[in-house]
Amino acid sequence: MKNFISVFIFLFVISSKAFGQSDAVNDINNIIDDHFESLEVLYKHFHANPELSLQEENTSHRLAEELRHLGFSVTEQVGGYGIAGVYENGDGPVILVRSDMDALPMREETGVPFASSATAVTIDGSETYVMHACGHDMHMTTMVGTAKVLVQLRDQWSGTLVFIGQPAEELFLGARAMIKDGLFERFPQPDYMLALHVDSAMPSGQVGFSSGYAYANVDMGEIVVKGRGGHGAYPNYTVDPVVMASRIVLDLHTMISREISATDPANISIGSIRGGSSANIIPNEVRMEIALNVHNENTRERLIRRIEEKLKAAGIAEGLSEDEWPQLILNDETRVASVYNDPEMGERVRHTFQRVLGPENVYEPLPFMYGEDFGEYNHAMPDIPGILFGVGSIPPEDIKAAEAGLKEIPTTHSPLYLPDLEPTLRTGILTMSSAIIDLMNGN
Numbered sequence: 001m002k003n004f005i006s007v008f009i010f011l012f013v014i015s016s017k018a019f020g021q022s023d024a025v026n027d028i029n030n031i032i033d034d035h036f037e038s039l040e041v042l043y044k045h046f047h048a049n050p051e052l053s054l055q056e057e058n059t060s061h062r063l064a065e066e067l068r069h070l071g072f073s074v075t076e077q078v079g080g081y082g083i084a085g086v087y088e089n090g091d092g093p094v095i096l097v098r099s100d101m102d103a104l105p106m107r108e109e110t111g112v113p114f115a116s117s118a119t120a121v122t123i124d125g126s127e128t129y130v131m132h133a134c135g136h137d138m139h140m141t142t143m144v145g146t147a148k149v150l151v152q153l154r155d156q157w158s159g160t161l162v163f164i165g166q167p168a169e170e171l172f173l174g175a176r177a178m179i180k181d182g183l184f185e186r187f188p189q190p191d192y193m194l195a196l197h198v199d200s201a202m203p204s205g206q207v208g209f210s211s212g213y214a215y216a217n218v219d220m221g222e223i224v225v226k227g228r229g230g231h232g233a234y235p236n237y238t239v240d241p242v243v244m245a246s247r248i249v250l251d252l253h254t255m256i257s258r259e260i261s262a263t264d265p266a267n268i269s270i271g272s273i274r275g276g277s278s279a280n281i282i283p284n285e286v287r288m289e290i291a292l293n294v295h296n297e298n299t300r301e302r303l304i305r306r307i308e309e310k311l312k313a314a315g316i317a318e319g320l321s322e323d324e325w326p327q328l329i330l331n332d333e334t335r336v337a338s339v340y341n342d343p344e345m346g347e348r349v350r351h352t353f354q355r356v357l358g359p360e361n362v363y364e365p366l367p368f369m370y371g372e373d374f375g376e377y378n379h380a381m382p383d384i385p386g387i388l389f390g391v392g393s394i395p396p397e398d399i400k401a402a403e404a405g406l407k408e409i410p411t412t413h414s415p416l417y418l419p420d421l422e423p424t425l426r427t428g429i430l431t432m433s434s435a436i437i438d439l440m441n442g443n
């Protein structure tokens with residue numbers, strides 16, 4: 001009898017626990033239901049009115065108004081058109097959530113009724129069409145939906161939210177501009193940082209991320225190869241920078257395969273070589289544009305040091321004086337740091353995602369080799385754990401058709417890219433708000 005009772009109590013505890021958790025999911029889903037129509041309108045508004053990087057004036061103002069309306073105290077003009085909205089709800093952790101806001105200089109071809117026909121003038125003065133082809137409209141709408149959920153469920157958590165709208169993600173400038181303008185000093189300093197990005201390779205209804213290094217550090221710059229020009233018929237009187245540059249290209253690519261472990265992601269691209277004017281003139285100089293994509297900071301430093309050594313060696317081999325040696329000039333302004341998804345926080349967040357979506361809907365992608373400037377927040381505040389996760393945005397049947405070779409799926413940055421609106425938005429809000437509530441409650 002005693003055993004029977006304890007089994008009964010055990011079952012009761014288990015089922016009430018499971019019940020309580022699915023109750024929380026139901027609460028969130030009900031709030032999303034209540035607001036879905038207005039969120040859809042907001043998404044279509046953002047989509048139809050995109051603004052280029054560094055020009056997000058109306059977008060940021062609208063996002064600020066939405067958050068203010070929910071009781072956030074919002075500061076505008078943080079690092080350009082950045083905004084920071086703070087919502088205090090008692091003692092507890094501070095959680096920063098970032099949405100980017102900028103769109104791309106391209107013409108939309110989706111043909112939907114709310115497609116963008118907006119135009120703008122770029123920094124170099126040319127007119128261009130503008131499109132939200134990277135889903136930042138979805139990120140903002142998810143942020144507003146998440147804010148609605150958390151404000152309505154404020155008796156289920158306590159702590160402080162810092163929701164930021166970040167400009168100029170596409171140029172890797174916005175995060176640094178906000179940090180430089182005092183993001184971490186003027187507003188409550190976070191214990192955790194979160195962001196999401198639509199994923200055009202995964203079905204809607206799913207989310208995922210890789211733990212550890214998730215997006216690469218990207219450095220871009222130039223290699224200047226100086227020689228001594230002359231007549232092409234008398235190369236013996238010259239130092240030919242075209243030949244030097246050719247060797248350097250092969251040398252640098254060989255470094256990746258021979259000096260860096262194959263399990264340590266690193267990549268070099270030399271995307272442009274310019275030099276010379278005519279077939280029989282050996283030029284004085286060749287310039288090459290180089291991009292480095294590396295995950296690990298130590299590997300990055302080593303790679304840069306080794307490139308410099310190779311360039312020096314090339315100069316010495318040609319008998320050039322030190323001031324003539326080939327030079328690597330990296331542009332600090334366009335550098336973006338790796339996104340590092342904190343493994344311990346990642347385990348907690350993954351657990352939340354599995355609970356609210358089912359384990360089969362939480363994927364683990366390979367780390368990406370391109371950059372995302374969410375990494376700048378990690379870089380500025382290495383002790384604050386953060387997670388940037390992906391939200392599947394393609395109808396599952398399209399993914400299946402693509403796998404069978406029957407369909408091509410437009411990726412982000414394609415003029416045809418359009419997220420699967422309803423499930424993407426719902427999944428984004430459900431996962432983001434659940435992750436925040438769990439982190440606030442120490443789960």
Ligand SMILES: [Zn+2]
Pocket residue numbers: 134170412413
């Ligand atoms: Zn993008």
Ligand SMILES: [Zn+2]
Pocket residue numbers: 100134135136169197
């Ligand atoms: Zn993006």
